[in-house]
Amino acid sequence: TQLLEQSPQFLSIQEGENLTVYCNSSSVFSSLQWYRQEPGEGPVLLVTVVTGGEVKKLKRLTFQFGDARKDSSLHITAAQPGDTGLYLCAGGLRGGPSNTGKLIFGQGTTLQVKP
Amino acid sequence: DTGVSQDPRHKITKRGQNVTFRCDPISEHNRLYWYRQTLGQGPEFLTYFQNEAQLEKSRLLSDRFSAERPKGSFSTLEIQRTEQGDSAMYLCASSLPIGGKTGELFFGEGSRLTVL
Numbered sequence: 001t002q003l004l005e006q007s008p009q010f011l012s013i014q015e016g017e018n019l020t021v022y023c024n025s026s027s028v029f030s031s032l033q034w035y036r037q038e039p040g041e042g043p044v045l046l047v048t049v050v051t052g053g054e055v056k057k058l059k060r061l062t063f064q065f066g067d068a069r070k071d072s073s074l075h076i077t078a079a080q081p082g083d084t085g086l087y088l089c090a091g092g093l094r095g096g097p098s099n100t101g102k103l104i105f106g107q108g109t110t111l112q113v114k115p
Numbered sequence: 116d117t118g119v120s121q122d123p124r125h126k127i128t129k130r131g132q133n134v135t136f137r138c139d140p141i142s143e144h145n146r147l148y149w150y151r152q153t154l155g156q157g158p159e160f161l162t163y164f165q166n167e168a169q170l171e172k173s174r175l176l177s178d179r180f181s182a183e184r185p186k187g188s189f190s191t192l193e194i195q196r197t198e199q200g201d202s203a204m205y206l207c208a209s210s211l212p213i214g215g216k217t218g219e220l221f222f223g224e225g226s227r228l229t230v231l
Contacts, residue, residue, distance in 0.1 A: 006157075033219070042119070042206055042222025043158070088157050090220075102148070102171060103220055105157035 003027055004091055006106035013079055014114050021074045021109045023089035031092040032065055032072045033103065036085045043088055046074075079113045086110050117141060119223035121207050127229045128197055135193045136226040140209030147190050148220065149182055150206040151175065158206055164190060197230045204228075 005024045013019055023032070031050045035043035047056050049065035049072065056063045060083075062075040072089055089106045120139045128134050140147050145166050150158035161180070162172045166187040176182075179197075184190040194201055204227050208220040 004157075035220075040224065042208070042224050043220075044222070045219045048219065086155070090157075102160050102163055104160060105150075108155065108157040110155055 003104050004089055004106035006087075006089055006109050008109060009107060010110045010112075012112040012114065015080055016078050017113075019076050019079060019111070021087055021089075021111075022071070023073065023106050024071045025091060026070065027091065027093070028069050029091035029093065030069075032069070033090045033092070034063055034072070034074055035088040035090060035105075037088060037108075038085050043086075076111075079111075081113045081115050084111055084113050119207055119209055119221050121205075121223035121226050123226060124224065125227045125229075127231065129231050130197060130199060132197055133193065133195045134197055134228060135191055136205055136207075136228075138190045138192070138207030138223060140189070140207070141221055142188075144209035144211050144221070145187070146210045146218075147184055148208045148210070149190070149192050150208065152204045152206055152225070161192075161205075194228075197228075199230045202228055202230045 003025055007022050031048055033048045034046045036046055037043040047063045052067045052069045054065045060077045064073045087109045090103045092103055122137045126134055148163040149161040151161055152158040160173050161176050162182050164184040167184050179195045182192045204225040206222055206225045208222045210218040210220050
């Protein structure tokens with residue numbers, strides 16, 4: 001059972017187009033993070049959202065956390081070839097005695113931006 | 116370089132052999148995670164440590180897998196009697212919990228395992 005469902009799993013677009021990636025779950029998360037991964041490297045954090053309804057912007061990237069903290073979206077405006085990569089959402093689950101838990105990843109969205 | 120380092124970067128082995136991967140986290144991070152990732156998919160959680168204590172293990176971590184962090188610094192992940200299905204990238208990450216929530220994970224570049 002996949003806790004975090006990402007869609008679409010693969011996206012190929014032309015430079016300059018806009019796109020949105022979705023991350024959905026039936027679980028409530030204490031925080032949600034978006035990572036970007038390039039081939040042969042580990043994922044690198046883009047943003048963390050912690051409050052329901054929160055919106056964060058990072059240049060051409062806009063991240064939103066759902067009001068119920070069960071879903072999130074990543075919107076890229078005017079995509080560029082340098083945006084090509086694997087985008088991963090990851091939810092922080094409440095843990096045990098330490099009250100912090102593991103991070104669960106979605107399946108990922110492979111984005112290809114053609115020049 | 117003070118990032119997370121993993122060794123070896125690549126390992127090719129024959130089915131049935133044992134392999135061990137090492138992870139050196141960022142020195143001040145008390146949390147260390149192991150994930151497994153196959154091509155084009157998201158990382159799957161295996162286990163994590165807070166200092167030397169192993170707090171949680173995934174059901175993916177069969178009896179053939181064991182992870183240790185004896186002194187709360189570096190960690191090792193051993194796979195015994197490897198099977199072809201073990202072929203994957205094994206990622207290590209470290210973090211500092213922030214405000215009771217899971218902090219940013221800093222990943223190493225991974226150890227790619229190929230079982231022939």
